[in-house]
Amino acid sequence: EAGVTQFPSHSVIEKGQTVTLRCDPISGHDNLYWYRRVMGKEIKFLLHFVKESKQDESGMPNNRFLAERTGGTYSTLKVQPAELEDSGVYFCASSQDGGISTDTQYFGPGTRLTVL
Amino acid sequence: AQSVTQLGSHVSVSEGALVLLRCNYSSSVPPYLFWYVQYPNQGLQLLLKYTSAATLVKGINGFEAEFKKSETSFHLTKPSAHMSDAAEYFCAVSDKVGFQKLVFGTGTRLLVSP
Numbered sequence: 001e002a003g004v005t006q007f008p009s010h011s012v013i014e015k016g017q018t019v020t021l022r023c024d025p026i027s028g029h030d031n032l033y034w035y036r037r038v039m040g041k042e043i044k045f046l047l048h049f050v051k052e053s054k055q056d057e058s059g060m061p062n063n064r065f066l067a068e069r070t071g072g073t074y075s076t077l078k079v080q081p082a083e084l085e086d087s088g089v090y091f092c093a094s095s096q097d098g099g100i101s102t103d104t105q106y107f108g109p110g111t112r113l114t115v116l
Numbered sequence: 117a118q119s120v121t122q123l124g125s126h127v128s129v130s131e132g133a134l135v136l137l138r139c140n141y142s143s144s145v146p147p148y149l150f151w152y153v154q155y156p157n158q159g160l161q162l163l164l165k166y167t168s169a170a171t172l173v174k175g176i177n178g179f180e181a182e183f184k185k186s187e188t189s190f191h192l193t194k195p196s197a198h199m200s201d202a203a204e205y206f207c208a209v210s211d212k213v214g215f216q217k218l219v220f221g222t223g224t225r226l227l228v229s230p
Binding site: 033035041093095 | 219
């Protein structure tokens, strides 16, 4: 069974540019999460999809970030325009069950975003 | 609000020595607790989780953790370190109510020397 995959693995962009990160969850997983780790700090929750619907987007930093999950399969996270403080590692995770608190979330390897 | 504190950003042990990684949590309600490990160039992998059953939880690769409510702790231990245990370890907490939203600590990098 393929795990959670993320693309690209690394992205280096200039301030003001746009970047789109992609996440492919484990097949059949309805729940998809995005997290971010800024260097040296904790991994922080960004948002949670149940199928194609946003269940919780309380962690999204601001309106420069747009997440979508068309058709309830893969998800994209777009940053437009990117700022220096957006640099970090963006993780995607998926889970199979009801998204409840005992679930196991399966994480992808992350996308390292560097904004210059 | 929930929070997790991991004491020590780096922990060094010798191969064969006891591994102890500390995690303290703050939660207004009884939590669920998790330990994840990240090996180089890989995603986070669940080591073990506490979900209100036994307070001593056994995980993969010989790791275990004990939930101590009185100390608000969930420390991770392994009796004998192996070189392959070198990785970064994350403690996380989740509220029992509603959908899961993990709150992570800052991580502890475990270094294992021969």
